[in-house]
Structure formats: structure tokens, C-alpha cells
Amino acid sequence: MLIGVPKEIKDNEFRVGLIPSSVAELVHHGHAVMVETHAGLGAGLADADYANAGAVIVEGPDRIFAEAEMIVKVKEPLAAERKKLRQGQILFTYLHLAPDAAQTHDLVASGAICIAYETVTSHSGALPLLTPMSEVAGRLAPQVGAHSLEKAQGGRGVLLGGVPGVPAAEVVILGGGVSGTHAATIAVGMGAKVTVVDRSAEALKRLATQFGTSISTVFSTRSAIEELVKRADLLIGTVLVPGAAAPKLVSHAMVRTMKPGAVIVDVAIDQGGCVETSKATTHSDPTYVVDGVVHYCVANMPGAVARTSTFALNNVTLPFAVALADKGWKKALAEDPHLRNGLNVAEGQITCRPVADAHNLAYVTAESLIGG
Numbered sequence: 001m002l003i004g005v006p007k008e009i010k011d012n013e014f015r016v017g018l019i020p021s022s023v024a025e026l027v028h029h030g031h032a033v034m035v036e037t038h039a040g041l042g043a044g045l046a047d048a049d050y051a052n053a054g055a056v057i058v059e060g061p062d063r064i065f066a067e068a069e070m071i072v073k074v075k076e077p078l079a080a081e082r083k084k085l086r087q088g089q090i091l092f093t094y095l096h097l098a099p100d101a102a103q104t105h106d107l108v109a110s111g112a113i114c115i116a117y118e119t120v121t122s123h124s125g126a127l128p129l130l131t132p133m134s135e136v137a138g139r140l141a142p143q144v145g146a147h148s149l150e151k152a153q154g155g156r157g158v159l160l161g162g163v164p165g166v167p168a169a170e171v172v173i174l175g176g177g178v179s180g181t182h183a184a185t186i187a188v189g190m191g192a193k194v195t196v197v198d199r200s201a202e203a204l205k206r207l208a209t210q211f212g213t214s215i216s217t218v219f220s221t222r223s224a225i226e227e228l229v230k231r232a233d234l235l236i237g238t239v240l241v242p243g244a245a246a247p248k249l250v251s252h253a254m255v256r257t258m259k260p261g262a263v264i265v266d267v268a269i270d271q272g273g274c275v276e277t278s279k280a281t282t283h284s285d286p287t288y289v290v291d292g293v294v295h296y297c298v299a300n301m302p303g304a305v306a307r308t309s310t311f312a313l314n315n316v317t318l319p320f321a322v323a324l325a326d327k328g329w330k331k332a333l334a335e336d337p338h339l340r341n342g343l344n345v346a347e348g349q350i351t352c353r354p355v356a357d358a359h360n361l362a363y364v365t366a367e368s369l370i371g372g
């Protein structure tokens, strides 16, 4: 198979779909790989590293989209990239379609085979291709939150860990899954007073076992969230209903009750965000203020630590990329129900129910398209 790796074009996105060792693995399997000039430069990966791994380096994205049978990316295709997708071409990347009607319509119209990293599953029910980036974003959240709490950034001038004689900041984390757990690890390490909210009794039990008395765990109800939001210096949103738009757990009215200069880091923004006042921002302009509350809603947080993130992402995506290249999408998906769960759009049809429901569009099973 001919595989193409374009350079990411989203604002300050320095990750890249394949690292040179992944290219070498695909070449070893008999495939050809085209990589756009400077695609890996932001992650410290030079064109020469790719050439040594067996890739053909190509100027610009056009030839890659025109010729490759499978495009391997990191972020969802932007409008300019979507125009270049072709009928039957495989697109393997993050998509986050539920909150993104324009992208959903364009992918349906393209006729491409669109497999989303974030809905591929594992035997344990986890989301193995989302996990490493949720770990990264979770660990970044207290870091960017602490920075945003600084006075010069519009924050209330509170140090996360406090100092002897002055209390630590209150950090409230909505969602105690992968991202929430990693956010708690760093916030506790920085000395904050941490509360994690989840609706899953299992998640709360796991958090209590992991953190003991160094955090509080709270079952997710509207009234509990109302109380915690009022108290929070830093509110971190990490809830997820796989494939679906994030539930709006924090209303605009609740945001109005927050302390002036408090900070919201809505990690769940790539699924639309779990705070009513959240709207996606970029690394170049990451924050805005609503009712005195600083909002940080960057939808590609891991792009800030592109090298760590690119390697972590390739560790989990490579086996699936190899399976797709070796077998073709129909056979690879027929043989692996977990990869099949990644299929969101194919041949003009939506094959992910939460995405179809979010946009009031028709849903067909992946099985009906692959003949499984």
C-alpha cells in the first residue's frame, strides 16, 4: 500500500502521524511511504531521518493526498485538507466528529474511509489510541491552569501549592478517567487541594485506591458540581462519553458563581467541551475571559509537547496502521472488532452511532459495509 504523511496544518500543531521507526516498520512490511517535507521537524525529526527509514520526501501536501491509499495524520483534517480527500482513500487520525457538523458533512461527501483514533477500543473497554494523548493533556492541565492563575495572565493571583501559612489552591477535576487521573497526579504533586468528580463508582474507587487521602472523590450530581464550581480556583474538565459530544456539566449560570480570576481548563473541548461557556481556542491565543473567569480551551494541547506526544501516539497507532496497510481496511476491520469501532465514516455513510445521532443523520453499521 502507498501511505502518505502530510505535515499538520492546525495552529501550532507540531506532532506528526508517523515517526521514522514507524515508517521503517511499514517499509519492512512491503509498503511505500511518502512524507511531506518538514512534516516531523517540529517534533525534532528531520527529512533525512525519514529518508533513511525508507520514505520518499515530497514537497507540499497535494501529491500525498492525490496518490496515497492511506493518509496517516494526527489532527482532524481541516477544510483545505478535506477538499483533497478521495473516494475510497483511508484516513487514519483523530476526528472528534460529534461536535463538528462541517467536518462530518465533508467526510461523508468525500467517500473516504475515515477511521478515528479516539473511538478505537480495547479488550478492557478502554480507548487505547486516545489514552496517551489524554495522559499528556491531563498532565498539562494543571501546568497551564497554574500559569493562567497568574495575575499577568488574567488569573486571581493564586499559587497552586500555596506557601506555609497560606492555603493551597482548590483544584476541581470533572471526570476521573485517564486525563482526570493524570491531572490529579500533577495537581497533587504541585501541592493543590484536589477534588475529582465522576459518575462511575468504579472510577471513584480506583482514584481512592490510587491517591488515598491526598484527594477527595465526589459522585457526580448537579448539586455537588454547583458547590464545587463555586469554590474552585482551577476547574479542569475531562469528562467523556465515547464518540458523543461532551455533556455540559457546568452551565453559564454556574460560571457566574465562580471567583473572579478563577480558571477553567476544558480538556474535553475536542468533544465540544463540558462547560457551557467553552469554545475552542488555539495555542497562539489560548485563553479568553467570560464573567471574570479565564477559559483555556485548546483542542490540541499535546501539540505543545510535540516530541513526547508524537512518540507516545506512534507507540499505539503503529500496530493498527500496519494491519490496515497489510490487509486493506475491509479485512483489517472484519478481523478486529476494536479497530472496527474506530470507523466513523465510510463510502458516504456514518458508521458511529453517537456521531450520527449528534447530527441527526442516518447510521449504518460498519459490518454492513465490510460484509462482516
Ligand SMILES: NC(=O)C1=CN([C@@H]2O[C@H](COP(=O)(O)OP(=O)(O)OC[C@H]3O[C@@H](n4cnc5c(N)ncnc54)[C@H](O)[C@@H]3O)[C@@H](O)[C@H]2O)C=CC1
Pocket: 118, 127, 130, 131, 133, 134, 135, 137, 174, 175, 176, 177, 178, 179, 180, 197, 198, 199, 200, 203, 220, 238, 239, 240, 241, 246, 247, 249, 266, 267, 268, 269, 270, 271, 298, 299, 300, 301, 302
Ligand atoms: N484538549 C486536548 O488537547 C485533548 C483532549 N482530550 C479529551 O479529553 C477528554 C477525556 O478523555 P479521557 O480522559 O481519555 O476519557 P476517559 O473515558 O478515560 O474519562 C472520562 C471520564 O468521564 C466520566 N464521565 C462521563 N460523564 C460524566 C458525568 N456526567 N459526570 C462525571 N463524570 C463523567 C467517565 O465516567 C470517565 O471516568 C476526551 O474528550 C478527550 O478527547 C484528550 C487529549 C487531548
Ligand SMILES: CC(=O)C(=O)O
Pocket: 075, 094, 130, 133, 134, 270, 299, 300, 301, 302, 303
Ligand atoms: C486527542 C486530541 O484531540 C489530541 O491529541 O489533539
Ligand SMILES: [Mg+2]
Pocket: 285, 286, 287, 288
Ligand atoms: Mg486570549
